[in-house]
Amino acid sequence: MAMFERLAGLETEYALRFSGGTADGARVPNTTLFDGLRNHVAARVPLVQAIVRENGWFLANGGGLKLERLPLYTVPTAGLVEGATPECRGPGQLLLYQRAQDALLSRAAAASSGGEALLLKNNHDGNGHYFGCHENYEAAVASGRRLLLWRIGLGLALPVIFLLLVVGDLAACILSAVPMVLLLRRRRGEWLWTGLIRWSLFLSRLPAQLATQALLGPIAFVELRRQLLPFLISRSVIAGTGMIGADGRFTLSPRARVVRSVCGLSASAWRSVFYFCHVIKATVEFVSGDPAPVARLFRERQRLQITVGDSNMAQFAEYLKVGTTLLVLDAIEAGELAGAPRLRRPLKALRTICADPDLRATVPLGGGRRWTALQIQRFYLAACRRCVERTRPDHTEARLVLRLWQETLDALEEEPARLVGKLDWVTKKHLLDCAGPDASPAARSKIDLRYHELGRDGYYLRLEAAGLAPTLVEPEQVLQAITVPPTGTPATRRGKLIRTHAPSDVMRASWSSVLLPSGQRLSL
Amino acid sequence: MSANIKSAAATQPVPEIIVPEVRPEKQLLEEVAEAVVADCQVGPDKYIEEVRVAVGGE
Numbered sequence: 001m002a003m004f005e006r007l008a009g010l011e012t013e014y015a016l017r018f019s020g021g022t023a024d025g026a027r028v029p030n031t032t033l034f035d036g037l038r039n040h041v042a043a044r045v046p047l048v049q050a051i052v053r054e055n056g057w058f059l060a061n062g063g064g065l066k067l068e069r070l071p072l073y074t075v076p077t078a079g080l081v082e083g084a085t086p087e088c089r090g091p092g093q094l095l096l097y098q099r100a101q102d103a104l105l106s107r108a109a110a111a112s113s114g115g116e117a118l119l120l121k122n123n124h125d126g127n128g129h130y131f132g133c134h135e136n137y138e139a140a141v142a143s144g145r146r147l148l149l150w151r152i153g154l155g156l157a158l159p160v161i162f163l164l165l166v167v168g169d170l171a172a173c174i175l176s177a178v179p180m181v182l183l184l185r186r187r188r189g190e191w192l193w194t195g196l197i198r199w200s201l202f203l204s205r206l207p208a209q210l211a212t213q214a215l216l217g218p219i220a221f222v223e224l225r226r227q228l229l230p231f232l233i234s235r236s237v238i239a240g241t242g243m244i245g246a247d248g249r250f251t252l253s254p255r256a257r258v259v260r261s262v263c264g265l266s267a268s269a270w271r272s273v274f275y276f277c278h279v280i281k282a283t284v285e286f287v288s289g290d291p292a293p294v295a296r297l298f299r300e301r302q303r304l305q306i307t308v309g310d311s312n313m314a315q316f317a318e319y320l321k322v323g324t325t326l327l328v329l330d331a332i333e334a335g336e337l338a339g340a341p342r343l344r345r346p347l348k349a350l351r352t353i354c355a356d357p358d359l360r361a362t363v364p365l366g367g368g369r370r371w372t373a374l375q376i377q378r379f380y381l382a383a384c385r386r387c388v389e390r391t392r393p394d395h396t397e398a399r400l401v402l403r404l405w406q407e408t409l410d411a412l413e414e415e416p417a418r419l420v421g422k423l424d425w426v427t428k429k430h431l432l433d434c435a436g437p438d439a440s441p442a443a444r445s446k447i448d449l450r451y452h453e454l455g456r457d458g459y460y461l462r463l464e465a466a467g468l469a470p471t472l473v474e475p476e477q478v479l480q481a482i483t484v485p486p487t488g489t490p491a492t493r494r495g496k497l498i499r500t501h502a503p504s505d506v507m508r509a510s511w512s513s514v515l516l517p518s519g520q521r522l523s524l
Numbered sequence: 525m526s527a528n529i530k531s532a533a534a535t536q537p538v539p540e541i542i543v544p545e546v547r548p549e550k551q552l553l554e555e556v557a558e559a560v561v562a563d564c565q566v567g568p569d570k571y572i573e574e575v576r577v578a579v580g581g582e
Contacts, residue, residue: 015575129576467552
């Protein structure tokens with residue numbers, strides 16, 4: 001595959017900050033806020049409902065929108081606004097569509113609530129709840145005999161996975177109904193209710209997850225995962241957004257605190273670096289009337305989902321996060337990284353790296369070596385440079401990413417302060433340092449949160465407005481990307497069909513197909 | 525649905541990324557940081573409560 005030609009997309013969960021209330025002082029539920037937001041989006045961009053999800057929508061630029069929340073969980077603060085970019089090619093295009101999504105959704109949230117609701121593009125709140133930013137990259141699931149094994153295994157396993165899911169979800173409904181009645185939706189019991197629902201869903205889906213894991217573990221993306229993992233673990237030094245923990249300590253990445261496994265299928269109870277829940281979701285969608293996602297699972301090239309990253313405010317960091325990951329994937333598929341280092345304890349390494357803002361901590365590799373995160377990053381940078389020189393020395397954007405990557409690693413080593421405004425964790429740490437050790441824990445926590453607010457008072461956006469942080473995409477291009485799909489991806493056709501037929505009560509869309517008002521189904 | 529929404533350009537060309545040389549001007553950075561530090565002292569507990577998120581799932 002040519003450089004930067006694979007499909008890529010980002011899913012971002014935004015927290016809703018709500019500063020108003022109803023006449024009786026109650027909080028307006030997030031479901032109501034989301035409905036208002038969606039109506040404002042619809043006034044600007046044609047959209048249609050998703051084929052399967054009740055609260056999911058697709059836009060004329062090819063992207064997706066939904067209210068993400070656990071089933072059965074109905075307290076007012078339940079639910080995150082999730083936006084998904086259309087499928088893009090290359091880091092520049094992906095950055096553009098991510099920024100278009102940020103702009104569209106944040107303005108819709110504010111406009112629909114009279115300014116009482118604002119979005120935060122981050123990964124945690126101030127009460128110990130975490131949520132995600134998922135990266136999706138097209139890659140070969142396997143090749144040769146392993147691919148044949150994957151297809152046979154998948155054909156045999158899918159019916160079993162489906163049966164386990166049905167039985168498990170029934171059990172979860174029963175388990176969750178009891179606390180729901182007992183706690184009568186009172187805030188006092190929120191933590192108990194939350195825990196019960198999370199864990200009953202986790203446990204009830206465990207058999208299906210174990211069955212899927214048994215299939216995926218030894219077959220899917222095996223070599224790619226091995227070669228990519230040390231890069232992802234050390235990538236927090238450029239792509240982390242920083243966080244103040246309850247203990248007052250600074251960590252490079254909030255996600256590093258909650259990742260518990262390398263591969264996984266549960267996003268809320270047992271988070272992972274690589275996430276394969278789309279296999280289970282495809283099974284559910286097949287039964288709900290959309291066979292296309294299951295058909296995609298049998299293809300050689302399919303979606304690899306990475307869930308160890310943070311939601312970046314800095315355009316520079318977001319561009320570098322996606323650009324370096326795409327380069328590493330290209331280098332792996334070009335055979336340039338067969339000798340990639342092996343981390344001995346990857347999750348411990350992630351926590352060690354993220355706990356050290358001085359970037360001096362070393363982590364153990366195979367063969368008895370110990371490297372810092374910067375050394376690991378430099379290894380991958382060198383491999384990607386060789387790959388670009390060998391395959392596409394004239395590729396302008398690849399050369400740009402290589403240059404920015406090199407300069408960033410140099411600056412981290414020599415003078416991290418040069419990266420204020422460019423890397424989120426460096427910028428946030430600078431603001432926290434300015435507040436000083438005497439600032440109260442709550443004030444420091446407010447810096448941590450409001451840094452991510454998508455409004456003129458958000459701390460990062462204040463820096464950007466003052467010209468202290470570089471913007472990489474032009475506002476006019478962002479404006480256009482809100483309504484127009486990218487070129488040459490499945491989103492192009494999806495977006496055009498939505499523009500042609502919306503508004504429509506009967507038209508539906510998904511990532512793999514579109515159901516036209518005539519009843520005709522088109523694969524994308 | 526307004527007409528101008530429907531008649532927008534068909535697809536978005538790939539953007540050319542240009543990274544401007546931004547060297548944070550020290551005094552301006554200090555001014556913004558001071559404003560942030562002043563703001564973070566105002567009702568931080570209320571702010572944290574306003575962004576309370578119940579579990580959403582991913």
